[in-house]
Each structure stands twice: as structure tokens, then as C-alpha cells.
Amino acid sequence: MLSVERLHKRYAGLKVMEDFSLELEQGRVHCLFGPSGCGKTTFLRILAGLTAPDAGSIRMPQDELSVAAVFQEDRLLPWLTVRDNIAYSVESRMGRSAALAEAELWGERVGLGDFLGALPSQLSGGMQRRVAIARALVCQAELLFLDEPFKGLDYALKQELMGLVREECRRKGQTVLFVTHDPEEAYCLADRVYMVEGPPLSVAKELDVDAFLREITGEEEGAALQRFRALLTQSGRMDTN
Numbered sequence: 001m002l003s004v005e006r007l008h009k010r011y012a013g014l015k016v017m018e019d020f021s022l023e024l025e026q027g028r029v030h031c032l033f034g035p036s037g038c039g040k041t042t043f044l045r046i047l048a049g050l051t052a053p054d055a056g057s058i059r060m061p062q063d064e065l066s067v068a069a070v071f072q073e074d075r076l077l078p079w080l081t082v083r084d085n086i087a088y089s090v091e092s093r094m095g096r097s098a099a100l101a102e103a104e105l106w107g108e109r110v111g112l113g114d115f116l117g118a119l120p121s122q123l124s125g126g127m128q129r130r131v132a133i134a135r136a137l138v139c140q141a142e143l144l145f146l147d148e149p150f151k152g153l154d155y156a157l158k159q160e161l162m163g164l165v166r167e168e169c170r171r172k173g174q175t176v177l178f179v180t181h182d183p184e185e186a187y188c189l190a191d192r193v194y195m196v197e198g199p200p201l202s203v204a205k206e207l208d209v210d211a212f213l214r215e216i217t218g219e220e221e222g223a224a225l226q227r228f229r230a231l232l233t234q235s236g237r238m239d240t241n
């Protein structure tokens, strides 16, 4: 569905990407997993068309795919309410009243039903994150890019939102690429994990979630595995148990 070939990127003296390639498969949730500062956000920005690579190409089968993204900074419009922030991205396509109805539905699904009329300045950081997630999900885009989408959320909420993202992406066959340095998020949400190091991002180690788990815990069975299995159950990922 999307093929990234031999990307190179440099910021002044810093090489952040060197010959980096990756494939995204239609309808799957992919995780780019790597340490802070290794170049993950730069990669997402290149895919989203916000940063230009120095060399390399991004190929998609169709000319135009719809894309929605959540970046680390929430980028909410401060003068619009929660309802209007969520509706904003779909209003031109759906019309105002349908967009507002969808916005209310998504506002409620992320647990902000009582704050639909609030302004971003009246929300906590975690609540603003939830608005940003709702705003991305309401678009029903074919491609969804998420940069550390659950950063700053408490554990229970993170589990709930991961379940929501999984369920929605599965239901609509969306292709997702999310970025994290949290192994639990990678394990609970992804179908495939690309482990990277850097800068520069260069070769990604591509793993299914069970191989990823073995890679990070260094064990086949044991306490860590059981803990992750419990997480898996909580987050609704019974199918890989």
C-alpha cells in the first residue's frame, strides 16, 4: 500500500536518515519502535509531506490516499471548542450538521462527552491528546500516522484508547503507522513492529509481535511474557493469545 524507498535526510551536520526503506501493508497496524531522538518523528513528517527528504521516494498504488495524523504536539485550534475542533477536519466533506454529529460521537468515545463545549485551554494535557486522537479517527482516512499518540495518558486511559484505535482501524481496514518508544504500546497495538536505532535511521528490523516480545524480553516464557499476555487480554487482543 505504501512503499518507502531509500530515504536520506540530514539536518545541518546531523544525518537522521540513511538509505531507510520500509513497506506498509494495507489494513495493518505498523509500529516504528526506537529510542528517543533516533529520527522517528522526522520519518513520519516526511511521510505526511511536512518535511522533504534529501533523497529517496515514497510510492503509493493510488495517486491520492486520504491521510490523518496525530503529532506529538496536539495542534488544536485554541478558539474552537472540543466539538468544533473534532468537526473541523470533516466539515467540508460532510457538511456542518453531520460533522458536528460525528464530532459528538467521537468526543464521547474518547471520554469527553461532558467537555464538548469546552475550549482547549480548559482541558488537561491528556484531554487535549484525546481530542487530537478523536480528530484523527473521525476522518476515517485510509492512512493514519500517529506520533506517540498516548504520551502523557494514564495507564487505564491508554489501554482504553489503544483498544479504540485497534477496533476502528480493523473495522475500516485503515493502514496505520504509529511511533513509540514504549514496548507495551508496540506490543498491544501493532501487527508488525519495525525496530530502529539511530540517528541515522537506517535498517529496520521487521518483526511480528511475538518475535518482538521475545526480542525485548529475551525469553520465550516467563514473568514478562505473562505480564504482556495480561495486557493483551485487557486491551482486547485475545486473537493472538
Ligand SMILES: Nc1ncnc2c1ncn2[C@@H]1O[C@H](COP(=O)(O)OP(=O)(O)OP(=O)(O)O)[C@@H](O)[C@H]1O
Binding pocket: 011, 012, 014, 016, 034, 035, 036, 037, 038, 039, 040, 041, 042, 043, 181, 199
Ligand atoms: N527541524 C530540525 N532541525 C534540526 N534538527 C532536527 C530537526 N528536527 C529534528 N532534529 C534532530 O533530528 C534528530 C531526530 O529527531 P526526531 O524528532 O525525528 O526523533 P524521534 O525519534 O522522533 O525522537 P522522540 O522520540 O524524542 O520524539 C534529533 O537529534 C533532533 O534533534
